[in-house]
Amino acid sequence: MKQQVETAALKAILHSKRANIYYLDKCRVMQKDGRVVYLTEGKKENLYWNIPIANTTVILLGTGTSITQAAMRLLASAGVLVGFCGGGGTPLFAGTEVEWLNPQSEYRPTSYVQGWLSFWFDEARRLAVAKHFQQQRCSFLQRTWEKDRELSDYGFYFDDPEVEDAITLYKKGIEKAASISELLSKEAAFTKKLYKYAAALTDFPDFSRNRDSGDWANIFLNHGNYLAYGLAACTLWVLGIPHGFAVMHGKTRRGALVFDVADLIKDAIVLPWAFICAYEGMAGQEFRQTCLQKFTEHHAMDFMFEEVKQCSLMYYKAGDSHDGIIY
Known part of the structure; x- marks a missing residue:
């Protein structure tokens, strides 16, 4: 029951009203304590940064990134599109499109x-x-x-x-x-x-x-x-x-x-x-x-x-x- 409530809450902000697009590079995107975070590795310590997925429309993953299955599951539940791209948010090769990973949901208008x-x-x-x-x-x-x-x-x-x-x-x-x-x-x-x-x-x-x-x-x-x-x-x-x-x-x-x-x-x-x-x-x-x-x-x-x-x-x-x- 707790998981059902949390999943519903993720969709509280309409997509047309969401504020965030993220471009990430040289990091690892994962699930931690029920949240989606990205990990950056420093010389002395590793830092976790939270991604407010309920208020996010798109995440662009640039060079040197990886993402876990658990993170993708949470992103899909919040209706966040994920795209793989080249450095700086643009294609890695000329003429290459960003490939969008669409959340799978059958509960959309027909x-x-x-x-x-x-x-x-x-x-x-x-x-x-x-x-x-x-x-x-x-x-x-x-x-x-x-x-x-x-x-x-x-x-x-x-x-x-x-x-x-x-x-x-x-x-x-x-x-x-x-x-x-x-x-x-x-x-x-x-x-x-x-x-x-x-x-x-x-x-x-x-x-x-x-x-x-x-x-x-x-x-x-x-x-x-x-x-x-x-x-x-x-x-x-x-x-x-x-x-x-x-x-x-x-x-x-x-x-x-x-x-x-x-x-x-x-x-x-x-x-x-x-x-x-x-x-x-x-x-x-x-x-x-x-x-x-x-x-x-x-x-x-x-x-x-x-x-x-x-x-x-x-x-x-x-x-x-x-x-x-x-x-």
Whole structure:
């Protein structure tokens, strides 16, 4: 009976309200006294650090890590996603995806995946949802940059003519796009303009987006994107939607829907702070902390949940209830 109470208590915090993402390296994750901890080995002593799993969405395990079966059991009971990745939270090899270990639970809603599949096999509807995601991506950027005073301190303004023109042109392009490939082309042009804008503000005049580059702006962009992928993967797992049913990215990549959902917040948060933190000479840990703080401050995960739920039920006609659950 005691174990049942503890397991239920772990799920008290809704995933959309959880605050923590952990990146760990050179440590051992284990269960100790009913808690999940990670062990760091020092010259004189070993230290145990607690992980508050009930308030955690994702744990990224980098180089030099190991995890025990008992720890995985507790993490799964709390609905925490675990991902293996390379050093610094980004892939170890170019082109390698983080492989997510999803908690196994059959007690998740079915209406969202049914709603998603109700439109996914229709190309026109799939394109409409992809367009909706991109429109909301622009709106979230405008709202976030308008409210974030720290961004304005570095010259990032949502109403700068350069930003306004890029968003206006992209929104028009979204409406006119007749195919996914056309939409992807317009998205690439839009993102390129944002990179140029951010690079000019932070004194990176020769910046070029290259995922294999060793400059700090590119490194932080990679790193921040994978934090966003963690939030997206968690959102989709909670709502019960498989990652392979993408609406825009990678028809040959089984995790492409994670990229679609992560794009909702990447431009607004990851992009500017990657350049700012590189400009300030921050370390990887400081950049991670900044990203996580901004995800929380701007309710990034709430936004992801609402958009995915809305799109899932856009064409769903069944009268099924959602079991009274709010995510």
